[in-house]
Amino acid sequence: MGIRVAHIGTGNVGRLALAGVLEAPECELTGVWVSNAAKVGRDAGELAGLDGVTGIPATGDFDEIIAARPDCAVYCAMGDTRPFEAIEDVRQLLAAGIDVVGSAPVTLQHPWQVFPQDVVDGVEQAARDGGASLFITGVDPGFANDLLPFALMSTCRRVEQVRCLEIADYATYDGATVMFDVMGFGKPEDETPMLYLPGVLGMAWGTTIRQLAAGLGVEVDEITEHVEREPAPEAFDVAAGHIPRGGTAAVRFEITGVVAGRPAIVVEHVTRLREDLRPDWARPAQPGGSYRVEITGEPSYAVDICPTSRQGDHNHAAIVAAAGRIVNAIPAVVAAEPGIRTTLDLPLGTGKGRFAA
Numbered sequence: 001m002g003i004r005v006a007h008i009g010t011g012n013v014g015r016l017a018l019a020g021v022l023e024a025p026e027c028e029l030t031g032v033w034v035s036n037a038a039k040v041g042r043d044a045g046e047l048a049g050l051d052g053v054t055g056i057p058a059t060g061d062f063d064e065i066i067a068a069r070p071d072c073a074v075y076c077a078m079g080d081t082r083p084f085e086a087i088e089d090v091r092q093l094l095a096a097g098i099d100v101v102g103s104a105p106v107t108l109q110h111p112w113q114v115f116p117q118d119v120v121d122g123v124e125q126a127a128r129d130g131g132a133s134l135f136i137t138g139v140d141p142g143f144a145n146d147l148l149p150f151a152l153m154s155t156c157r158r159v160e161q162v163r164c165l166e167i168a169d170y171a172t173y174d175g176a177t178v179m180f181d182v183m184g185f186g187k188p189e190d191e192t193p194m195l196y197l198p199g200v201l202g203m204a205w206g207t208t209i210r211q212l213a214a215g216l217g218v219e220v221d222e223i224t225e226h227v228e229r230e231p232a233p234e235a236f237d238v239a240a241g242h243i244p245r246g247g248t249a250a251v252r253f254e255i256t257g258v259v260a261g262r263p264a265i266v267v268e269h270v271t272r273l274r275e276d277l278r279p280d281w282a283r284p285a286q287p288g289g290s291y292r293v294e295i296t297g298e299p300s301y302a303v304d305i306c307p308t309s310r311q312g313d314h315n316h317a318a319i320v321a322a323a324g325r326i327v328n329a330i331p332a333v334v335a336a337e338p339g340i341r342t343t344l345d346l347p348l349g350t351g352k353g354r355f356a357a
Contacts, residue, residue: 231247
């Protein structure tokens with residue numbers, strides 16, 4: 001019998017992760033939880049966008065998911081706008097002895113010195129009580145700024161700075177909550193969205209800064225934030241909705257981990273809704289978007305990561321990658337010691353079992 005897996009959340013990441021669970025030979029789906037009442041009762045295969053019927057209908061009852069006693073839960077419910085609710089969901093699963101791997105809440109990727117210690121202790125205690133482990137990942141924050149930089153830094157004689165960039169056109173991304181409520185696209189510059197409130201960027205990407213510092217064996221003195229926003233020169237529409245003239249249409253932000261008075265660890269995001277906006281900002285290595293890891297040291301590196309997909313554009317490809325990292329980590333997380341696990345703790349994934357002739 002395979003690893004019994006429950007699935008929670010079928011949004012942009014969740015539906016692709018659900019497809020991965022259904023296709024993974026090592027996994028056996030036990031149930032699917034959805035927050036949208038219109039999805040309750042629909043078959044898991046339909047929600048995943050796959051042909052065929054699984055015989056597993058979606059439920060809106062979280063207790064029903066726990067009662068099925070899965071070995072592991074894939075947690076892809078929204079965490080950006082409901083971080084404490086997501087943490088409570090995860091805590092319940094861990095306390096019930098269910099391992100968790102997922103995309104949220106992002107602060108649990110590497111929460112130490114980022115999130116309040118009493119919250120971290122509560123999650124850790126639940127994991128110890130249930131004998132369960134937790135691994136949260138994604139693309140950015142995620143493997144593009146932890147796994148890949150670690151692979152490069154492991155070859156260096158000296159590292160002076162590591163910079164991780166996401167450079168992307170989000171015009172085709174249809175996640176309206178993230179686009180408008182979190183990132184503030186379409187909003188006037190005098191209106192501050194959630195992501196740019198003081199300290200929020202440092203918390204969201206502090207997981208990356210602290211984890212890279214832990215891998216390097218250094219202490220971060222402080223984390224600084226910098227944001228630039230560019231208004232739309234005229235009104236236009238994107239997949240998520242309407243951008244009025246003067247509303248935010250491009251944004252660049254940096255989160256910097258200062259070590260010994262120097263900017264040692266930097267995460268930079270350049271997000272446009274049209275490619276002609278702010279040509280002076282960093283440009284992607286392929287049309288639409290790419291990720292980049294720059295290591296300054298001996299040797300130095302500049303590595304571009306260009307996700308593509310047969311099923312969609314660069315945004316779709318990045319979400320497929322996030323879902324793949326989640327699903328492929330399930331066996332390692334199930335085998336891990338109880339507690340919050342990070343990229344620093346898990347064995348190197350190699351794509352075992354994923355070769356397709």
